[in-house]
Amino acid sequence: MQTSLAEAIIAAAMGYGAVGLAIGAAFLVFGIGRLDGGAHGAYAFRPLLLPGLALLWPYVVWRWSGGAAPGFAGQRRHRAAHRWAWIGLAVLLPALFLTALSLRTPVGDAPVRIAAP
Amino acid sequence: MSVRYGVVGWTPAKRWYDAVLLGAIALYLVGYTELAPMLVPESRALDGQSLRIKAFGSAAFLLLTFALAIGPLARLDRRFLPLLYNRRHLGVMTFALALAHALEVLGWHFAFSPTPPLVAALSSEPGLGTWPGTPFVPFGILALLILFALAATSHDFWLNFLTPPVWKALHLGIYLAYAAAVAHQVFGYFLAAANPGFVGVTVASAGLLLGLHLAAGLRGRRAPILGAEWVRAAAAADIPEGGAVVVEVAAGEPVAIFRNEGQLSAVSNLCAHQNGPLGEGRVVDGCITCPWHGFQYRLADGCAPAPYTEKLATYRLRVEGGEVFLDVRACPPGTYQQPVPA
Numbered sequence: 001m002q003t004s005l006a007e008a009i010i011a012a013a014m015g016y017g018a019v020g021l022a023i024g025a026a027f028l029v030f031g032i033g034r035l036d037g038g039a040h041g042a043y044a045f046r047p048l049l050l051p052g053l054a055l056l057w058p059y060v061v062w063r064w065s066g067g068a069a070p071g072f073a074g075q076r077r078h079r080a081a082h083r084w085a086w087i088g089l090a091v092l093l094p095a096l097f098l099t100a101l102s103l104r105t106p107v108g109d110a111p112v113r114i115a116a117p
Numbered sequence: 118m119s120v121r122y123g124v125v126g127w128t129p130a131k132r133w134y135d136a137v138l139l140g141a142i143a144l145y146l147v148g149y150t151e152l153a154p155m156l157v158p159e160s161r162a163l164d165g166q167s168l169r170i171k172a173f174g175s176a177a178f179l180l181l182t183f184a185l186a187i188g189p190l191a192r193l194d195r196r197f198l199p200l201l202y203n204r205r206h207l208g209v210m211t212f213a214l215a216l217a218h219a220l221e222v223l224g225w226h227f228a229f230s231p232t233p234p235l236v237a238a239l240s241s242e243p244g245l246g247t248w249p250g251t252p253f254v255p256f257g258i259l260a261l262l263i264l265f266a267l268a269a270t271s272h273d274f275w276l277n278f279l280t281p282p283v284w285k286a287l288h289l290g291i292y293l294a295y296a297a298a299v300a301h302q303v304f305g306y307f308l309a310a311a312n313p314g315f316v317g318v319t320v321a322s323a324g325l326l327l328g329l330h331l332a333a334g335l336r337g338r339r340a341p342i343l344g345a346e347w348v349r350a351a352a353a354a355d356i357p358e359g360g361a362v363v364v365e366v367a368a369g370e371p372v373a374i375f376r377n378e379g380q381l382s383a384v385s386n387l388c389a390h391q392n393g394p395l396g397e398g399r400v401v402d403g404c405i406t407c408p409w410h411g412f413q414y415r416l417a418d419g420c421a422p423a424p425y426t427e428k429l430a431t432y433r434l435r436v437e438g439g440e441v442f443l444d445v446r447a448c449p450p451g452t453y454q455q456p457v458p459a
Contacts, residue, residue: 002240005239006240007236010236010239032274036277038122038274039122042122044123049272051265051269052266052272055265056266078282081285081289083334085289085292086331088292089292089295089326089327090327090331093299096299097323099303100304100308104307
């Protein structure tokens with residue numbers, strides 16, 4: 001990866017996080033009590049939420065601005081998602097091991113002296 | 118059953134759980150960094166920081182494997198259920214170890230770079246090809262980011278705020294994190310590892326996980342998907358005292374059939390709080406207790422004890438010749454059903 005691209009990715013991540021921290025802090029002070037009754041009068045736990053709020057701030061803004069919470073799709077669908085995830089891993093993990101084995105540097109090969117250019 | 122949030126909902130069991138967890142992690146880290154160097158020849162000895170990098174990384178991977186194994190273990194043997202109840206602390210510790218691993222890497226391999234460590238870590242990644250040209254750091258970063266997202270949203274508030282479908286979808290990311298962690302190892306350490314020990318541990322861990330989930334999945338499939346109104350649900354002897362079997366039905370949500378003091382009762386498998394799997398919980402003080410947050414319901418009518426107001430749908434049961442028959446038509450939440458001796 002080019003250095004300029006790496007710098008751009010990190011700068012974008014820092015900017016996203018900074019915006020998230022500001023929105024998260026405001027939400028903890030002004031918004032949380034409106035959306036969750038369990039937060040009324042409870043303050044000690046709020047700083048724990050800040051990393052998550054900074055990460056998921058677009059969702060926070062959406063819910064804070066009146067976005068509706070999604071409905072429950074059912075336990076069966078959730079279990080099916082788990083099942084498919086494990087079927088995927090059952091294929092992916094052996095494939096990763098086999099790929100790594102094929103790329104692996106043979107251990108014990110005698111070193112080869114390289115001629116001077 | 119609305120509750121005011123706290124930092125951590127401590128119970129004596131959780132304190133023990135965390136004490137054992139922290140003790141085991143400390144023992145592993147000390148063992149790895151202090152004892153492991155005695156087992157390798159001096160020619161292959163590592164400096165202290167490289168040892169810490171490997172100790173934190175391997176501890177995070179093993180803990181992640183353990184966290185993923187708890188679900189199927191609890192389904193296969195109910196004695197593992199207490200591990201399931203406090204799994205979120207395990208997840209947070211896994212993230213902390215993975216973060217420590219990443220910080221050690223940045224503080225060692227990129228400590229003397231003229232460019233900032235993070236930029237150096239990303240920009241020094243090689244292109245695709247054979248080792249040492251195979252990129253593996255992005256897989257580690259991906260796993261770390263996912264673990265961060267899961268740890269950051271592990272508080273009860275998030276389940277309520279994100280809502281169960283979003284929270285559950287987000288936390289399915291644990292599987293992607295595991296795959297990324299495996300890729301991080303196999304394209305990094307594996308390709309040049311002279312010591313097959315950790316390679317073997319990684320392959321065995323992944324194989325164990327896949328085997329456990331396969332076994333738990335096959336066991337779950339024994340519960341038939343039933344279509345008629347009155348259907349054979351289970352052998353009475355298969356329902357453990359203080360526990361439940363979960364029955365899939367053709368329409369609607371699964372049904373949990375509990376046994377308490379020799380009598381059977383059936384309720385919806387969905388906790389009214391956050392849709393937790395009640396059938397994976399236990400009967401505590403005569404009440405069904407959700408494994409996720411400890412919400413409780415009476416067996417006979419599915420009602421939470423006063424002053425709480427949550428209610429579950431209940432189901433009719435009968436027992437004939439040691440077989441339990443279930444009427445798959447759900448009764449309205451809170452409907453009393455006489456428990457059936459069995």
